[in-house]
Amino acid sequence: MLCRSSRCCWLLATVLASFVVCKAQPCENITDLDLKHSIIGSTLQVRLLLYTRVNATCGHLLDSENPFSEPLLNVTRPTIFIIHGYRPTGSPPIWMNWVVEAILARKDVNAIVVDWNRGATNINYLKVVENTRRVAVNLTHFIQKLQDEGVSLSSIHMIGVSLGAHIAGFTGANFNSNIGRITALDPAGPSFTGKLPEDRLDKTDAQFVDVLHTDMDSLGFRKPLGHIDFYANGGADQPGCPKTIFSGSKYFKCDHQRSVFLFLYSLNNTCPITAYPCSSYSDFLDGKCLNCTQFGSAGCPVFGYDVIRWKDSLVKMDQAMTYFTTNKETPFCKTGYKVDILTWNSEARWGYISITLRKGDQETTAEIDHKSYKFEQYTENSLLAQFDRDVQPAEKITLKYRTGNVFGPRYKLRVLRIRLTPLPLEHKLRPLCRYDLLLLENKEVTFRPIPCEWSNF
Template sequence: RELTLFEIVPLLPALQVHTSHECDVFTYLDLYHAIIGTSLYVKLLLYTRANLTCGQELSHHNLSAQPQFNLTKPTTFVVHGYRPTGAPPNWLNNIIEQLLARGDMNVLVVDWNRGAANINYLKVVTYSRDTADNLTAFIRNMQENGASLSSIHMIGLSLGAHITGFVGAKFNGKIGRITAVDPAGPQFNGKPPEDRLDPTDAQFVDVVHTDMDAFGFRKPLGHIDFYANGGADQPGCPLTILSGSGYFKCDHQRSVLLYLGSLNRTCNIRAFPCTSYTDFLDGLCMDCDQFKPAGCPVFGYDIIEWKDSLVPLQQTKAFFTTNKQTPYCKTSYWVDIVTWNHDTRWGYITIKLHNGSEVTEATINHKASSFKKYSETRLLAQFEKDLQKVHKISIKFSRVNAFKPKYKLRVLRIRLTHLERKDRSVFRHIFFPLKLLSKARSGLVGRNV
């Protein structure tokens, strides 16, 4: 039946109550806004365990206006970077959810999309300073209302990483922690510390690099700088411009995916302090005695547990390799091989570990390895996944020059030792004359254990 006007009116107050609890959302813009340019406006969106999926915009001046903002709890700021298309970051909801799963805290998303959305990158760089000034004033207000600087963690992505550094410098490095996720390189490479992020900007600064040859920063910026796959080209990312936009952004965005993996503990990625990526691949940096009993640093959110060891070292570079897709973590082994060829053999090794239908592979081909008679050659092998039991090993030996005559690589002994569990060797002192015939396309040999 039709409702009369008298019957409709009493429904209106209930509707008004509902609209008063609407969620505040990240500013959505598009390419049109980026082309015409946007003026800076900084919006702070609060998320807590009580409003996990419903952001609430905070007043910059009246902190008590939002009762869910509890200054006695830790506060994590998430600061995005350059947004050339104006679209919200696709990782935003994920990082909010994962942070709040880790701890009872305030998560503040710094929405400066009005400003970051601009095809003129140089203009956006100038806005980064203004954004930092805005955040500095807000944090001072937090201080005045009882918040501790030590309880603040700022996570800055790309250009946002330098914004966190500018804020930290204003507080003389007293902010608890800054995490820089592939900090931006253009307009910051070669700049002095006061014009970029540096280790003095917080009590602890951790950094990950994934695109240092393009959009990312090359040199160390923190107390520890992680260089994933050397810090440049990432596995699985397009290698040519024919792949479209992914060619430009895949390496840069991989840093976010790796950090999210550390947050949700999809991977426990051990990194190895080293002077260069080549030395790391050569297995020259596997000793982490200075970090006993914790061992080699774990990349990502939990690196804070190594703070007391890393800060006195001032700046540490650490390296690790990853898979092409999640789970990104690899498993490291020492491979010790003794051969009995009369002449020295040069080549590359691919090893497969088998456990029934499960197989994992490691290819050691960053440079040719030499195998001398009765001399042990030690190699670092990084497998795609960790097999709890190994029933068979397959080895493929590839010559350096495929056009030279065929020859055999005679293996007297091979031993694989898990670097995470050094008490567990896959093959411990197993002696057998194993011939690896080097053909034009290499030889393949399997051996049951």
């Protein structure tokens, strides 16, 4: 007997079916070009490659005039289009197969890769921008064919990267906002910044538009475009990406490309990233935007694929700009705490705080240092501490206070109470506290936290 469980048999059946299907039809991949095509330019050609759970690693080329000549295209399944962006060197996106596989592992859908590499490969970026409209016309025609066979527009989800985000927007606009969802991953900024809504992606292009910004100071778009806009690490510089041009091509594409990897990670759903609506990244880092009462019991929205759960609330809102921070590599998610510090120095003190959590041999440190904070007598400061990993419940906590002064006197910070509340606040986990601490500048103080008194929160 080849398998002893229903799951094993299902996997075996899927593998066998995939083998049979792919044996009958050759596998297709995104067009692979090179730098010479970029120099001489490439003529636009749009190819649509279908992937399903039966052929998850074997793309089938669809006939745009007769899409249902492909038996694996099923009208009863939702359809997701994945659209790449500018390809200056002509190479296929390294992430495309990963995204397709992750989507199919998550949900039984028709995953259609929009291969417009012949048209996206051109050293003349402006020519590629012109081609985005033509790609949208092609997709509009194809979706109309799907409609003719009973496919509901609301069941269509378009995922566009960079220029692909605007292609999704143009396509959605052609259907009067009836496309179900557009996910825009760092929409291209050059040639689109300052344009009217009809000349770029806009939240009216679909029933629900969610946007991620990761490189708004270079290749991406700065202003909000969707029903919800996520600004990862403020929307510009991403942790782990090169800071100087001496790193080569990675310097130009790392921040921009991070949008894809963050979304890809959200499909795995192993460590959800909570996003917080706020008026600015600075206010978010100051811990001023950690309540999400406007979303009721649902709490703060989660970034990525699952944000659709907040659709109804977000569509009713005029605009939601949200922020979160990440690690430099997977797992990207961080563990956050709202930190409330009540001090009683007779004179005001300025400075920074670092917090280390320990549990057994595990430890993690958060530096709260994006600006110098003012600590005043009998005044409580609310700060945001974000840790690279989850160390809960903390058995020991270490605090360090510093001012950044090299030659000045060493100051003391007298703490009446420090309270660490796990985020998101909607979880209502009991905070940890400590009372009556004296912090000497640049000296660590370690203590065992205790549950806060109920009257303190």
